[in-house]
Amino acid sequence: MRIDIVSIFPEYFAPLDVSLIGKARERGTLDVRLHQLRDWTHDIHRTVDDTPYGGGPGMVMKPDPWGEALDSVLASDEGTPRLIVPTPSGRPFTQEVALRLSEEPWLVFACGRYEGIDSRVMAEYGERLPVDEVSIGDYVLAGGEVAVLVMVEAVGRLLPGVLGNVRSVADDSFAPGAMANLLEGPVYTKPPVWRGREVPEILLSGHHGRIARWRRDEALRRTSANRPELLADLDPDTLDKRDREV
Numbered sequence: 001m002r003i004d005i006v007s008i009f010p011e012y013f014a015p016l017d018v019s020l021i022g023k024a025r026e027r028g029t030l031d032v033r034l035h036q037l038r039d040w041t042h043d044i045h046r047t048v049d050d051t052p053y054g055g056g057p058g059m060v061m062k063p064d065p066w067g068e069a070l071d072s073v074l075a076s077d078e079g080t081p082r083l084i085v086p087t088p089s090g091r092p093f094t095q096e097v098a099l100r101l102s103e104e105p106w107l108v109f110a111c112g113r114y115e116g117i118d119s120r121v122m123a124e125y126g127e128r129l130p131v132d133e134v135s136i137g138d139y140v141l142a143g144g145e146v147a148v149l150v151m152v153e154a155v156g157r158l159l160p161g162v163l164g165n166v167r168s169v170a171d172d173s174f175a176p177g178a179m180a181n182l183l184e185g186p187v188y189t190k191p192p193v194w195r196g197r198e199v200p201e202i203l204l205s206g207h208h209g210r211i212a213r214w215r216r217d218e219a220l221r222r223t224s225a226n227r228p229e230l231l232a233d234l235d236p237d238t239l240d241k242r243d244r245e246v
């Protein structure tokens, strides 16, 4: 997968050099290219923003630098990418969206700052390629860079060979299957007793069927406590089937 990221703060993406994503880049599974938006300005101050039409607080990112930057990035003959634009007013970024994006050959991320990017940029490119305006949560960040880091990690970990243990993707919260739409339950490792606290006996029993049932029950318990709305989406048959499974 090729990923292009356009930003006025490309240094925000240093974390993409480390850990799983960094290794995926070294192996060639991921080809991440960073672009400084100001390289497509032509004034001495390398201006990327201006006052909003209609008044209001803050500044808006000018369309011209974005148009020149995206035209340059898209000039590549590697097919047609999806353009992902983080924004508080976008559609929710979910595990399902991450799964869909992980099947794309090429993603281009546009990182806005200030009060956002002139809307004509999304309109212009929306006539040429798929444009997804995406929110990573109901809170307001200062720009798109952190949102892109979140999305690149969530998508990148789903690519073949990036996570050592394939099963851990299938067992993800929100992944399809028996644990779909359930939160992760508690996890434990050695030592068996830590500051007088023991690991749940069932996990030491070696009875995989009972362990699976215990984990499902703990996931249901945590989901009911923290995200009860997710239980509404559970298929009652699936819930009953799980009861018969183990």
Ligand SMILES: COc1cccc(Cn2ccc3ccc(-c4cc(N)[nH]n4)cc32)c1
Residues within 6 Å of the ligand: 086, 087, 088, 089, 111, 112, 113, 114, 115, 116, 117, 134, 135, 136, 137, 138, 139, 140, 141, 142, 143, 144, 145, 147
């Ligand atoms: C566009 O509307 C805005 C209104 C007030 C402030 C800002 C700041 N800002 C600029 C670019 C940008 C990109 C993404 C986000 C963002 C995404 C999520 N989930 N939270 N915040 C915030 C961004 C934007």
